[in-house]
Structures are given as structure tokens and as C-alpha cells.
Amino acid sequence: MIGVFDSGIGGLTIVREILRKLPGYRIIYFGDTARTPYGTKSPETIISYAIQDAEFLLEYGAKIIVVACHSASSVATEALRERFPDVPIFEVVSPSVKKALAVTTKKIIGVIGTRATISSGIYQRKIAAIDPEVKVYGNACPLLVPLVEEGWLKKPETRRIVKKCLIPLKIRGIDTLVLGCTHYPLLKPVIQAKAGRRVRLVDPAEEVAIEVAEFLKANPRFEEKLSRGDEPLIYVSDLTEAFERVARLFMGRRITLLKADCEMSHIIKPHITKTG
Amino acid sequence: MIGVFDSGIGGLTIVREILRKLPGYRIIYFGDTARTPYGTKSPETIISYAIQDAEFLLEYGAKIIVVACHSASSVATEALRERFPDVPIFEVVSPSVKKALAVTTKKIIGVIGTRATISSGIYQRKIAAIDPEVKVYGNACPLLVPLVEEGWLKKPETRRIVKKCLIPLKIRGIDTLVLGCTHYPLLKPVIQAKAGRRVRLVDPAEEVAIEVAEFLKANPRFEEKLSRGDEPLIYVSDLTEAFERVARLFMGRRITLLKADCEMSHIIKPHITKTG
Structure with a gap:
């Protein structure tokens, strides 16, 4: 199995x-x-x-x-x-890193995830080991998990919270965003809308x-x-x-x-x- | 100890x-x-x-x-x-029940809490055992815990979510509201504002x-x-x-x-x- x-x-x-x-x-x-x-x-x-x-x-x-x-x-x-x-x-980290490096053109990658994932700095380390020129910015978004578990996938509160989570990454000019938590793919439409159409989302699943x-x-x-x-x-x-x-x-x-x-x-x- | x-x-x-x-x-x-x-x-x-x-x-x-x-x-x-x-x-339930019964005048009590607390129906049972005429309405508000833990005590998103949590209780005309989760007292100002000044809050602590x-x-x-x-x-x-x-x-x-x-x-x- x-x-x-x-x-x-x-x-x-x-x-x-x-x-x-x-x-x-x-x-x-x-x-x-x-x-x-x-x-x-x-x-x-x-x-x-x-x-x-x-x-x-x-x-x-x-x-x-x-x-x-x-x-x-x-x-x-x-x-x-x-x-x-x-x-x-x-x-789920290594294949996401591989994909993110394959699709980024500006070499500026964002990662959103839980506090444990973001504090670990693993995306930065793994990406730096392959291409030290790539800039990686992470932001912990702990509220997204409970919002998804409540089924609040499209509510205005969810949109606002997603927007807030992405601000620190958007101002860095990311062109690629790793959805670093199993729950986030369910928020893809909202995340894509708030990140901007040109940002490529990487779904680790x-x-x-x-x-x-x-x-x-x-x-x-x-x-x-x-x-x-x-x-x-x-x-x-x-x-x-x-x-x-x-x-x-x-x-x-x-x-x-x-x-x-x-x-x-x-x-x-x-x-x-x-x-x- | x-x-x-x-x-x-x-x-x-x-x-x-x-x-x-x-x-x-x-x-x-x-x-x-x-x-x-x-x-x-x-x-x-x-x-x-x-x-x-x-x-x-x-x-x-x-x-x-x-x-x-x-x-x-x-x-x-x-x-x-x-x-x-x-x-x-x-x-924390019994003393909150005692207090809620002591302060309610309209005999309509609201309770907010986690899903486990609200589904247990314990407030309804305990209150009915003392005064079967009192109406008790509960609503599970699972998003409030993560919001408090993020320190989002006064953010607009928190206000909106609190408001949403209280709507089903407000339409029942509650005059007393039990804060049925350890985290909620930190949201007292927002909860009081959204519940209305006349609603008496019971803090189990x-x-x-x-x-x-x-x-x-x-x-x-x-x-x-x-x-x-x-x-x-x-x-x-x-x-x-x-x-x-x-x-x-x-x-x-x-x-x-x-x-x-x-x-x-x-x-x-x-x-x-x-x-x-």
C-alpha cells in the first residue's frame, strides 16, 4: 500500500x-x-x-x-x-521547491504556510541549495486553516484575511507562490485573485x-x-x-x-x- | 495546591x-x-x-x-x-449557569462556545433542570479561538466574525450571553458592542x-x-x-x-x- x-x-x-x-x-x-x-x-x-x-x-x-x-x-x-x-x-516540500524553481521567471518566490513550516525556514534553505540567487519570502497564515475547516471558502472575511496574508509577499514582487499547507489549495480562487493573475500558484499535492x-x-x-x-x-x-x-x-x-x-x-x- | x-x-x-x-x-x-x-x-x-x-x-x-x-x-x-x-x-459550566440565571430578566440566555461545548447541550440541560421556563440558545463559534490566539482582538475581521456568530442569538432576543470558552473574555469589548449594550455578559472565569x-x-x-x-x-x-x-x-x-x-x-x- x-x-x-x-x-x-x-x-x-x-x-x-x-x-x-x-x-x-x-x-x-x-x-x-x-x-x-x-x-x-x-x-x-x-x-x-x-x-x-x-x-x-x-x-x-x-x-x-x-x-x-x-x-x-x-x-x-x-x-x-x-x-x-x-x-x-x-x-511535500522538495517537489514544491522543484516546481517553484521551474516556473519562476523573476526569481522571487513566496511561501505561505503554518507557523511551524514558515519558522523552519526549510523553503529558503532548499531553494538556496539549488539556486542561491533566488529570493524566497515566507509568511505564516495560521487563520487560513480554521477558515477552510469551517467551509468559509469564499466569504468576505476569508477574502480579507487572505489579502492581509499576501500583502508582505506582494510588496516583495513575488511571481510564484507556494501553497505550503494542505488546506490552502481549497482557497485557490481567492488566493489567485488576491495574489494577482500573474502570480503562479504551486500546489504541492x-x-x-x-x-x-x-x-x-x-x-x-x-x-x-x-x-x-x-x-x-x-x-x-x-x-x-x-x-x-x-x-x-x-x-x-x-x-x-x-x-x-x-x-x-x-x-x-x-x-x-x-x-x- | x-x-x-x-x-x-x-x-x-x-x-x-x-x-x-x-x-x-x-x-x-x-x-x-x-x-x-x-x-x-x-x-x-x-x-x-x-x-x-x-x-x-x-x-x-x-x-x-x-x-x-x-x-x-x-x-x-x-x-x-x-x-x-x-x-x-x-x-466552568455550573457557576456560569448560576450567574446567567441570576441576571437574566427576560429568561432568554445565549451561549457561545466551541463545537464540543455547544453540541454537548450541557447549558440547556443544566438550565432546564433549575428553571424549565428559561430559553437557552447556543451557537458554536470555532473561529474565535484562532483569532484570539493571533492577537487579533480588535481587527475589523474579528468584529465581522463576532457579529456573524451573534446574529442567530440576537434574533432570539437574548438578554444574557455566556462566554463559554476561555478565550472569549479577551474579546469582551467587541462581543459587548456586537451583542448590544443591554445584553449582560457572563464571564465564567x-x-x-x-x-x-x-x-x-x-x-x-x-x-x-x-x-x-x-x-x-x-x-x-x-x-x-x-x-x-x-x-x-x-x-x-x-x-x-x-x-x-x-x-x-x-x-x-x-x-x-x-x-x-
Whole structure:
């Protein structure tokens, strides 16, 4: 199976894209809705969550892993590759960087994402490693995730907040904008309108699906290991009606969410002297 | 010590109020920032988190527990009392209900809160048990938490979103409005303006602090067990600069956050046959 994990439901945009590019392969997804979101949390916490998420997928038979979450891709990819050296691990930052560099003409690229993604500075580092002349400007837009999850895709409040998020990037003269969070592609029309028609949007979901497809073509040894199946298995660590509604929004159709059997034991070890 | 827990940082508004009403008592706080927010999650998940949070406080020496989180107060209080029968457990719903009933004249009360709090219907049930003639209308306003956490307390977008949240309650003719989430008191000026001057706002932080003070006065046996100390001990399960910034916002002054030594082992037990 192709394993995909995300901090929540947003990664389903990537499942949708993989199904489009690689029909017939069985996908297993894990959305950590019990601890969502990751983007406001520290790198250490995100890394420990990402490792558990990957373990879930491998335990269920995934042969390759796609990190759909930008925050986890930004801070946890290295730790995941160290922990699971035999598993091909794909993430959303590298293919987005590749695409952004391919389409920018003025060599000024903007990135929007969660606080964790933007503070990591990963886009700047990865782009500088390939072409140090390219200027990269990032802006954290934490309000966009809750707006999308409320389904407020076209409301005036959303338009205003998107506009505000883009101002610091527009004044830098970007010609390319990476949508650095799984939720943002749902805001494409508003983002395109506020960024300006000439700004090229990079949707990481499309790029990572292309990368996985190319990898499988080049590596039949992994391709052979993948099972076939039409309907993806979508597991979540917490299940509510709201999550089901958001899942429909992201997949563009009704989809069954399965509750993963998790034990949320966040074992607390006191390490101070009792004083009370 | 007086133990206070919350899904995150918001419960510090309650610490602030308890410090004001009960100066000199030592407070220990646990904010579950590694899994925040709770309000979007299922009752089962919130209950399991709340029990762990209470265990942390008791382990560190808390003698009474205040559930600062409205979502946990709404869905987990009963489970907490069953699990810890010897510990006095306070929560934010009951004192807010008492206050709302005391101040309403038209007997039409509005409640705003997270999705978990509003869906639980707890305000309706508790109020109906005391005065079945009172009408209670709730509305979930999930966007207000991220707006407060961004520090957007007075921005035009916040005003518009608050206005939208209150419309369904205003058309019902409410004369009293319960701020059913730790974050909302920071929006008091905007909420008061949009609700109308005649609507009385109920701030649960104040009410729960009064309830704890009255309990200690009436129960010297518990009062004697409480240790003294000026500065509260504020523990969090995840620590970032953004959480520190929000903590300052809620406490109205600089405050040290201590990282609790948690093991976030969300142990996943596969229960399907491997197919990949």
C-alpha cells in the first residue's frame, strides 16, 4: 500500500491527487485528528507525532510513505528517514521547491504556510541549495486553516484575511507562490485573485503525486510490492461529524472515515518534588 | 495546591481570576498545548485527555481541581468525578449557569462556545433542570479561538466574525450571553458592542473563582491542605514562542511556562488484517 499521513484531514487533497495520477493502487491514510493541528506545535512534538504516524502506516502494511503535512515535512523528514532507513519517504516540500524553481521567471518566490513550516525556514534553505540567487519570502497564515475547516471558502472575511496574508509577499514582487499547507489549495480562487493573475500558484499535492509516480516507474522493486484496490483506507485518530464534513470537502465526495484504535497515553512523568 | 487544567493556554484567564480572589494560594496549571485544541474533538477523546491532565495535577500535589476548559467541563466532568471521587472538582459550566440565571430578566440566555461545548447541550440541560421556563440558545463559534490566539482582538475581521456568530442569538432576543470558552473574555469589548449594550455578559472565569473561594471558606479541611506560594507553576505539554506570547496575553504580564515531561505515546494497536 501507499501510506499517506497528515496531522488531520487536509492530507486528503494529496490522496485525491495520487488517486488521479496512480489509479488502481491501494492507499492507506492516517489523519491524526486527535492531536490536530501540528502547525502550531514545536518541532520536537511534531517529530514524535510523525514517527508514530509512520509506524501506524507501516504496521498496516504501507511500503512507501508520503508525508502530506507541510509542518511534518518541514521539520520531521530527516528524523523519519533516520528512523525508517529502508522505507522510501516522500514529503511535500522538495517537489514544491522543484516546481517553484521551474516556473519562476523573476526569481522571487513566496511561501505561505503554518507557523511551524514558515519558522523552519526549510523553503529558503532548499531553494538556496539549488539556486542561491533566488529570493524566497515566507509568511505564516495560521487563520487560513480554521477558515477552510469551517467551509468559509469564499466569504468576505476569508477574502480579507487572505489579502492581509499576501500583502508582505506582494510588496516583495513575488511571481510564484507556494501553497505550503494542505488546506490552502481549497482557497485557490481567492488566493489567485488576491495574489494577482500573474502570480503562479504551486500546489504541492500535484507535485508530490508526480514524484511518487516517477519513483514507482523507476523502481519496479517497490512498485511490485504495492497492493491494488480501488477505495483508499482512511484512518483517523479521532472521529467527529465535523471531521467527516471536512473530509467530504477535501475529497470532493462522500468518504468513510475509520477510527484507528489508538491509545492516547501521553504518559506524564513528574520530575519535580511534590510541594502541594 | 489548587490545580487548574486546560486544553491550552486559555485557562490562564481562570488562574488570573483565582489569584485575584484567592491571593496567596499556590496554583499549579497544566495546559495541554501538545494536543490543543479540545473543542473540535470528540467527547471520548476529550474525556481521555481530561483524565490524564487531572492525573498530572494530582501527581504534582494538587488537592482540588479546576477544569478551566469549557469543552472538558461540558463533556468530561462526570467522568472525572467518577475517576477521582475524593477530589473536589470544579468546572466552568455550573457557576456560569448560576450567574446567567441570576441576571437574566427576560429568561432568554445565549451561549457561545466551541463545537464540543455547544453540541454537548450541557447549558440547556443544566438550565432546564433549575428553571424549565428559561430559553437557552447556543451557537458554536470555532473561529474565535484562532483569532484570539493571533492577537487579533480588535481587527475589523474579528468584529465581522463576532457579529456573524451573534446574529442567530440576537434574533432570539437574548438578554444574557455566556462566554463559554476561555478565550472569549479577551474579546469582551467587541462581543459587548456586537451583542448590544443591554445584553449582560457572563464571564465564567470570575464565577468559578468565586465558587472555589466559597468552597474553601466552607471546607477548612480542604483549605488547610493547600500550600501557599506567590507565583503559580504553569506547565505545558508543548512549548513554543507563540504559546509564550499567548500566555502573556492571557495573564496580562510576562510569565514563565515550564515544559512538562510528557511521553506522547499514542500507542496504536492495529486491529485489521494486513493487506499491503
